[in-house]
């Protein structure tokens with residue numbers, strides 16, 4: 049990869065991916081695109097930016113023919129809870145955007161990345177040590193989009209030779225940009241509320257295990273996979289990734305090592321709880337480790353330290 053275009057660049061993953069890629073490949077070689085303009089103080093503004101609605105293929109082609117990237121990272125999508133509230137919109141954005149991005153990659157010979165998710169699994173998937181290749185019968189619209197997306201990426205690779213690569217992300221935890229409309233968002237909100245209010249009310253019930261990962265590990269993994277030798281890539285769409293698995297009481301315990309009086313309460317949201325219950329407890333990441341050296345650095349306690357420090361620094365900066 050030398051010149052990269054990123055869609056959904058103002059989202060939770062996109063924001064940090066753009067900044068890291070600019071650090072590695074040079075500011076002028078990473079084009080950020082999104083459906084809205086960056087905020088006035090956004091660091092995304094320091095490099096190239098273009099407005100793009102991913103359902104508009106003509107505009108996407110225009111941007112690609114002008115910027116001339118050799119890789120496209122397609123991050124624009126609605127997350128699980130938002131998708132469940134408006135399934136038709138989710139289908140149109142998640143699948144419409146993806147097929148446009150794949151078409152443009154085929155036409156302009158771009159290496160291609162898009163994230164799948166643990167949401168691509170369903171209630172009939174083995175819950176523990178879920179393998180990369182297994183039963184995928186998801187029951188949420190987001191999951192239907194993700195499985196279809198995985199198959200579509202495989203198809204573009206086998207039929208047209210597009211170098212498509214993808215991972216199944218777990219819940220991603222970060223303090224730079226908050227997620228919106230995801231089932232795993234509780235594990236981000238809990239850190240912000242722990243510091244700012246000393247308590248948090250979780251919409252996910254105690255005892256509900258889900259895979260999670262710190263954002264630094266996720267960004268590292270995307271770049272490592274994209275740079276990996278093509279001959280080693282066997283499960284190209286998609287690789288299971290996870291840094292840890294926990295339930296709400298365990299993350300609360302980790303926070304209490306720093307904020308001893310932290311209080312965790314529950315007000316369970318049936319929609320997001322239903323989605324969480326349909327996902328695995330703990331996926332097996334050995335294909336990613338064996339084929340291209342995936343090696344996450346953060347466990348729960350290391351992530352807690354990074355999150356609490358990051359949010360403190362962020363709050364201090366906005367107070368000045």
Ligand code: SER
Nearest residue numbers: 127128165230231232
């Ligand atoms: N974080 C995502 C969601 O909850 C999982 O892919 O929707």
